[in-house]
Amino acid sequence: MANTEKVVLAYSGGLDTSVILPWLKETYGYDVVAFAAELGQGSELEGIKEKAMQSGAVECVVKDLRKEFVEDYIWPMLKAGAVYEHDYLLGTSIARPLIAKHQVEVAHAAGATAVSHGATGKGNDQVRFELSFMALDPELKIIAPWKDPNFKLTSREAAIDYAQQHNIPIEQSKKNIYSRDRNLWHISHEGADLEDPANEPKDSIFTISNPVSQAPDTAEYVEIGFEKGIPVSLDGKEIDGVSLIERLNEIGGKHAVGQADLVENRLVGMKSRGVYETPGGTILMTAHKVLETLTLERETMHYKQQVALKYAELVYYGQWFSPLREALDAFVDKTQENVSGSVRLKLFKGQCTPAGTRSPNSLYRSDLASFKMGAEYDSTDANGFIRLFGLPMKVHAAVNRSKK
Numbered sequence: 001m002a003n004t005e006k007v008v009l010a011y012s013g014g015l016d017t018s019v020i021l022p023w024l025k026e027t028y029g030y031d032v033v034a035f036a037a038e039l040g041q042g043s044e045l046e047g048i049k050e051k052a053m054q055s056g057a058v059e060c061v062v063k064d065l066r067k068e069f070v071e072d073y074i075w076p077m078l079k080a081g082a083v084y085e086h087d088y089l090l091g092t093s094i095a096r097p098l099i100a101k102h103q104v105e106v107a108h109a110a111g112a113t114a115v116s117h118g119a120t121g122k123g124n125d126q127v128r129f130e131l132s133f134m135a136l137d138p139e140l141k142i143i144a145p146w147k148d149p150n151f152k153l154t155s156r157e158a159a160i161d162y163a164q165q166h167n168i169p170i171e172q173s174k175k176n177i178y179s180r181d182r183n184l185w186h187i188s189h190e191g192a193d194l195e196d197p198a199n200e201p202k203d204s205i206f207t208i209s210n211p212v213s214q215a216p217d218t219a220e221y222v223e224i225g226f227e228k229g230i231p232v233s234l235d236g237k238e239i240d241g242v243s244l245i246e247r248l249n250e251i252g253g254k255h256a257v258g259q260a261d262l263v264e265n266r267l268v269g270m271k272s273r274g275v276y277e278t279p280g281g282t283i284l285m286t287a288h289k290v291l292e293t294l295t296l297e298r299e300t301m302h303y304k305q306q307v308a309l310k311y312a313e314l315v316y317y318g319q320w321f322s323p324l325r326e327a328l329d330a331f332v333d334k335t336q337e338n339v340s341g342s343v344r345l346k347l348f349k350g351q352c353t354p355a356g357t358r359s360p361n362s363l364y365r366s367d368l369a370s371f372k373m374g375a376e377y378d379s380t381d382a383n384g385f386i387r388l389f390g391l392p393m394k395v396h397a398a399v400n401r402s403k404k
Contacts, residue, residue, distance in 0.1 A: 004031070005028075005114060006030070006031045007114045008034075008106050008107040008110060008115050009021055009034055009035065010099055010116070013045065013048045014170075015163070015171075016118035018055065018168050019163050019166075019168065020116070021057060027150055030143075032057050033059045033060070033106065034052035034057040034060040035061050035099075035102065035103050036062045037062075038063065039099075039183035040182075040184025040245075040246070041182040044182065048060065055166075059110065065102060066242045069095065074241070077094055079288070079332050081292070081305070082315055084315070085262065085265065087260040087276075088276060089278045089285060090312065090316060091188060091276065091278055093318075095181075095185070096125055097132045097318070099129075100115075100128070101321075104132075104133060112140075115142060115143070116145065117129040117130075117144060118146070122270070123266065124266050124317075124318070127268070127317065130144070131318040131321070132320065132321055135322070156177050156191065178192050178194070182208075184245050185245065185278060187207050187208055189207075190272065190273070190274045206259065212256040212349055219346050219347060219348035220346075220348075221347070222248070222283065223342055223343065223344045224283070226288065226342070228338075229335075233342075244280075244284075252282060252352070253279040255348060255350070256350040257279045257347050257352045258283070262274065282352055283352055287345055290345075291343050292339055294357050294359050294361075294363065294364055296338075304331075310328065311328055338361035339361075340360065341357065343356075
């Protein structure tokens with residue numbers, strides 16, 4: 001079916017996009033431009049241009065976005081303290097708007113009329129990609145093969161068969177069928193035996209971290225330095241963000257730090273089970289949270305905890321390019337003005353625990369916190385405070401007692 005339209009496909013070289021690229025050309029005759037983002041996924045992009053061209057692409061654009069990923073996406077999320085449903089550090093979620101942003105830029109440069117992605121009709125990524133496309137260029141057509149009635153590759157097994165029939169090289173087999181997403185911040189594992197929450201994750205699933213059983217028997221300490229909420233040093237030495245995360249992934253991974261096994265609530269309504277490895281991210285999130293306990297006053301800290309929940313939802317739901325996220329960033333940045341200092345952490349057998357915190361802006365005063373009474377605190381002031389604070393409860397109790 002001849003078609004002169006040019007489409008830019010978000011192309012990772014994984015199973016889904018490996019079969020979608022030739023399918024778009026074969027089914028509709030599109031000229032497909034493959035776009036791949038280097039976000040720290042290791043060796044996964046090796047040979048990706050050749051693979052894309054052999055699969056029928058008219059062009060393959062690869063961009064190294066690691067620095068932008070860290071500074072413009074991960075650091076704002078870190079400062080916000082955004083974590084989805086207690087344990088998910090949003091590694092896949094935070095990458096999608098960045099990929100979509102550059103995909104739209106490639107579409108403009110190539111004169112494309114449409115953008116495409118390989119996200120399934122059951123997942124969150126379809127929402128993240130498509131909301132980002134809509135926010136960045138509402139005129140672009142969005143092509144989502146998994147939601148196309150003509151797309152018959154509706155299982156990973158079918159996609160593997162298609163790839164084999166078309167001589168498309170893939171890493172997956174029907175015995176190794178996990179769906180994985182990797183970048184600088186994390187790697188996720190879904191599918192296969194993990195679809196049953198009763199199954200314990202196999203040690204062999206872990207890719208960038210040791211299983212806890214193989215972690216060293218000796219603890220290791222790291223010290224993270226922050227300036228206005230942004231990590232700037234490791235063990236007293238300045239370091240750029242990309243190198244810092246890479247190094248912490250190595251150290252944390254060795255000690256099995258940052259492994260999460262959770263059943264989460266997808267935006268589209270169902271629950272899904274995933275296993276995540278986020279060693280460096282867990283270390284940084286823990287350090288940042290600890291430093292805030294020292295530098296944020298109570299009301300700001302408590303309100304920021306509420307903001308963190310909403311921020312996590314915005315990231316998870318694909319609403320990065322929204323006015324609300326921008327407004328929340330302004331609030332978060334204000335809270336981070338005094339979040340400077342250093343945090344020492346102990347890494348041992350999957351645990352990441354605080355081992356000392358310092359800040360020039362610390363609100364902690366040992367004379368006030370001490371059990372020893374002194375002139376700096378008049379304990380008799382507490383009498384009136386407690387009477388007034390408890391007055392509503394006292395009145396409520398008195399009224400209800402009289403009814404009895």
